[in-house]
Amino acid sequence: MTTTLSDFVKAYDVRGLVPQQLNIDVAHALGAAFAEVVALEEGASAVVIGHDMRPSSPELVDALARGITARGVDAILIGLASTDGLYYASGALGLPGAMFTASHNPARYNGIKFCRPGARPVGQESGLAQIRDLAQAHLDAGVSAFDGVRPGTVFRRDVLADYAAFLRGLVDLSGCRPLRVTVDAGNGMGGLTVPAVLGTDSGLPGLPLTIDPMYFELDGTFPNHEANPLDPANLVDLQERVRSHGADIGIAFDGDADRCFVVDEHGDPVSPSAITAMIASREIAREVAAGRAPGDVAIVHNAITSAAVPQIIAEAGARPVRTRVGHSYVKADMSEHDAVFGGEHSAHYYFRDFWFADTGMLAAMHVLAALGESDAPLSEVMAPYERYVASGEINSTVADAAAVTEVVRARHATEGTSVDELDGLTVTLPGADGAPQWWFNLRPSNTEPLLRLNVEAADEATMARVRDDVLTTIREA
Structure with a gap:
């Protein structure tokens, strides 16, 4: 049976069942395609490859490396690594990279996150669709040998220290x-x-x-x-x-x-939005201490972070930049605005000084530093950054996400005074001093028949009312 890569090559990465979807043949084909679409296009002589602790990772790494070297490109294997460890290797070595991981998915899954040199993202709009289609062609035809090109070499390198x-x-x-x-x-x-x-x-x-x-x-x-x-x-x-x-x-x-x-x-x-606001404040202060004018400092946040995030950034005199959910959008806007930091409510945190890539460890270090520099407990340290009440993300299975969104728009958009479509549908009702009395965002999943609802309000009762009203509309549509 022919493997259909479009079933599990997602918007930002590869994520599939092993071996039904992601197996050594697929990894081999993806390696060859990645070498052709990214490595050779970038003029890179090698690709750096890391992997997580999943049992299937080592053999998939070997298969990907074979595909890469078959196209005349070297493979540098860094072994066990976190994803941000792979981004470090890509940035420090100036090479494209591939990280085998399915992140938080159950054990039966594995996946690949690709990046260009300097940890620049590879998503559907920046090469992943082309990699998918070329790999599919290789699978359908049978991946050829290196066609007379000097085969690449596999090296091993430890970058953890x-x-x-x-x-x-x-x-x-x-x-x-x-x-x-x-x-x-x-x-x-x-x-x-x-x-x-x-x-x-x-x-x-x-x-x-x-x-x-x-x-x-x-x-x-x-x-x-x-x-x-x-x-x-x-x-x-x-x-x-x-x-x-x-x-x-x-x-x-x-x-x-x-x-x-x-x-x-x-x-x-502690809310990831509060962590975003806190790290943003630290990074703004560091930039100002180094001589930059606050207005020259940009911080990126996605469309569903707390309203406290752009408020706190603006109160520090810096520029909040609102973007769509997803690492490729955050990284692109950070690069465009030379932003020092970016945060998402999913607990992805991005740093200019880490090649605009996301790193959980560096975010954790900022939290430890903020706590360690204060005599107060963490609950008090973080209290100024928690201003509103949030619903958390609520998923609803729908047959037609676009049609249901239009029903929600028709019924609820007039309840607010601001409507935007940067990422799904966001409706806001301002309260005193321009602060939101409430807002909600409804956006479709990139990969599943789901609508994702986030609601935030000035108090618990208001949040619950807006949440329940919008959910009722979704589920009756």
Whole structure:
């Protein structure tokens, strides 16, 4: 049976079942196509490849490398890595990269995140569709040999220590007050990167942090819980451990450790929007201290972060730039505006000084620095950044997302005074002093027959009313 790549080559990456969809033949074809579409186009002599702890990753890496080298391009294998570790290698070496991971998906999945040199994203609009179509042609015809071109060579290189030292150079934690930090790696790649960056495993000096490790054993079968901290059920163990051990902070990483989630000393989750606003404030202050005018500093945030994010950025005199959800949009707008930082409510955090790429570890270091520089507990440190009440993302299965959105628009758009379509449908009703009394955003999933609803309001009762009204409309449409 012929494999249809369009079934699992998504908007931003490859994500499929192993071996039914993603297997060694598919990886081989994708490697050849990636070499042709990206590496050769960019004039790159090599591609850097990393992988997570999933059992299927090593053989898929080998197959991808064979496809790449068959097109005369070298492959540099960095072995086990977090996704931001792969981005580091791509940026530091100036090479395109491929990271094998299915992030937080269950064990039966694997995937590939591709990037151009300097960790620049590869999505449907920036080469992934072309890679998919060329790989499909290779699969349908049978991937040929290197056709007389000198075959590339496979090299191995360890970049973990360099990655750790680079991050340590961006955020100095050496002067923090002593902190007890509980970390839930979810049996994912945080189990490798936390000891290297926050500990001494990579040969760096010790920090004033006592790390309390949870599920640091690399195990792609996820024996303890899914490595998806966005689901509250997967934070329960961390919350209990923070409370029972008297930790100052709890940090959870997803499977490939490119996202981090934070709970305070009470075990209460800290909103990713609050983390975005806090890091934005730190980065703005750092730029101003270096001599930049606040108005020259741009911060990117996506369409569903809290309204507090652009407010706090503007209050610091900097420029908030609103963009669509998704790393390719955030990275593109950061590059266009030379933004120092970007944040999404999904807990992806992007840094200019990290090639505009997202890194959960660097975000975690900023939170630790903010806490370590204060005598207050984390709940008090973060309180100024939590201004509104949010519903969280609510998914509804629909047969026709566009038609249902139009029903919602017809029924609810006139209830607000501002309507925009940057990313789905956003309706806002301003309150006092221009602050939102409420807003909601309704946008379709890129990959599933779902509509995603986010609601935020000045108080719990208003949020619940708007949420329930819009959900009723969606489910009656």
